[in-house]
Amino acid sequence: MEFFNPNSNIDFMGVxxxxxxxxxxxxxxxxxxxxxxxLNLALDFTGGTLVEAGFDAPTEQAEVVDALEAAGFRGVLVQRFDSANFAIRLAPEQSADLAERIEGEGEVESSLDARNAAVGNMVHEALRTTGKTVTIKRSEFVGPQVGKELAYNGVIAVLVVLSGIMIxxxxxxxxxxxVATVVGELHDVIVTLGFFAITGLDFDLTVLAAILAVDGYSVNDKIVVFDRVRELFRSTxxxxxxxxxNRAVNxxxxxxxxxxxxxxxxxxALYLFGGPTVEGFALALxxxxxxGTLSTIFFAAPLLLSLGVTKQDLMPKARDEAELARRP
Structure with a gap:
């Protein structure tokens, strides 16, 4: 089924x-x-501590925030998974303060696993003030150096993808x-990143994965149109x-x-029903x-025309003008 007549002649190039x-x-x-x-970089890139907590009964997010703030936690981000499960993100500064407090009090050895367990216990004690049974399901620490390395690797991944596409x-x-494809890809990536910068939404590894997926999806769109351009240049x-x-786009x-x-x-559907874990990934997609779809039609194709592409650009190298003239 086709919603658009393949023989239509919408003047995309005219605008x-x-x-x-x-x-x-x-x-x-x-x-x-x-x-x-x-970008509002998430814990994956900035470092900090992530604690997952579950309650035995439905709990409001405000209750969790109030309990943590009353216990002295600062800069806490609480993300709701469902009615009784939450992800609690502690900023790097808060994580460092807790680590110093734990080691200063001699509660545990300075090993990473022991520190994670101790932070989980402190969050557990704070959440018990809600009057409900609390279970700490996970407590993980991401160091600032690891976060910087992930951010660096993410930038390298995007550059490698764009370079590979261009080659x-x-x-x-x-x-x-x-050139038209890569400039179009850069447009898509920058505008998507700009959306996250303007909205202030968390930018984590799942969003970075979505950016790379957008690259692949968008270049596929552009190649389909450009392949049609090449075919029409050779057959007309x-x-x-x-x-x-214009005919290729139509x-x-x-x-x-x-x-x-x-x-x-x-x-x-993934965004609406997939839960908070994949929400950023789905929104970025x-x-x-x-x-990417709009840029294929209204930016990449017009840019190709502006670069001065002609039929001769796609013809095999001919030894003389007569041979070139005989080609369709």
Missing amino acids: RRLTIAIAIVLVVVSIAALAARG YIAMRFEWKFA RGNAPSEVI STLSRTIMTSLTTLLTVV IVGIVV
């Missing part, structure tokens, strides 16, 4: 200056947000296609590049929209898929 300008504005706003506000497309298509004669690219429009919609249905 390319406007759509490219909008894309540039989005990138500039996102970069400004990243520079001014930064592949330059070999498979032509360098102008590679006398058409202007703008006509060829002929793949139904596939692009339907693929994105079916994927979004799955990801939205939702934003990335929407941005």
